[in-house]
Amino acid sequence: MFSSLCVKSGAFSPNHSGKRTEPVSRLSPHCVVGQAAASRFEEMFASPSRQASSNYGISYDGKIVGIVDEDFRSWCTSSEYNDQRAITVEIASENVDPYRMNDAAIEAFIDLAVDICRRYKKDRVVWIPDKDTALAYKTPSNELLITVHRWYANKSCPGDYMFDRLTEIAGRINTRLAGIAEPKEPEIVGKCPYLWATAGTPIVDAPPILPKVLRQCPKGTYTIIEEKDGYGRLKSGAGWVLLAGGKEV
Numbered sequence: 001m002f003s004s005l006c007v008k009s010g011a012f013s014p015n016h017s018g019k020r021t022e023p024v025s026r027l028s029p030h031c032v033v034g035q036a037a038a039s040r041f042e043e044m045f046a047s048p049s050r051q052a053s054s055n056y057g058i059s060y061d062g063k064i065v066g067i068v069d070e071d072f073r074s075w076c077t078s079s080e081y082n083d084q085r086a087i088t089v090e091i092a093s094e095n096v097d098p099y100r101m102n103d104a105a106i107e108a109f110i111d112l113a114v115d116i117c118r119r120y121k122k123d124r125v126v127w128i129p130d131k132d133t134a135l136a137y138k139t140p141s142n143e144l145l146i147t148v149h150r151w152y153a154n155k156s157c158p159g160d161y162m163f164d165r166l167t168e169i170a171g172r173i174n175t176r177l178a179g180i181a182e183p184k185e186p187e188i189v190g191k192c193p194y195l196w197a198t199a200g201t202p203i204v205d206a207p208p209i210l211p212k213v214l215r216q217c218p219k220g221t222y223t224i225i226e227e228k229d230g231y232g233r234l235k236s237g238a239g240w241v242l243l244a245g246g247k248e249v
């Protein structure tokens, strides 16, 4: 079975262990280490020599691709125990620490998590940042425990960017599951917040006079929460972008 939220899904990967031996009780987000497009996920996990897979992939622009049927155990988290129980999700990210993910990809992960919880009759997700406490947690049948790859292998996956946001992300998933409307973004300046898309442009520290370039803002759609002197402040806190380097969508 695949989520109906998928833009496409299929048996794209031979890298799995067949049917799960355990019921779904976990959700494991991963970072791809690359701003992958939806079409990349089929190629990425299609090769048997790759010896890796996930149930889902989420592209840099928030498209969800079904790769290994949810009923099957993917090869994703370096743990037989975890992957027999987890729906695993590879999310497009930058390829350097802290493996930032676009807002659109994170929003898609939240949508997918809500959909999974509804279909598996889970009332909430549980996120416990401390590994030992989390792995000792006895997950009731109406909950989905979030687990991360770094607990099972010497990796930073899903990256500090995602790891540091999991408390907020779990809260947003649970708010939606409880049927509570999410609070609106605070109205900061003028028409903000709004969605803005770019094919790539620098991120700077602060406008207006010769702002320092911090890094590249990858292709994607972002939320602008403040405008100043032709620059827009990114909701993620990464910095400011020249608004002429993209357009409102």
Ligand SMILES: [Zn+2]
Pocket (backbone or CB within 6 Å): 029, 030, 031, 076, 077, 149, 157, 158
């Ligand atoms: Zn991983």
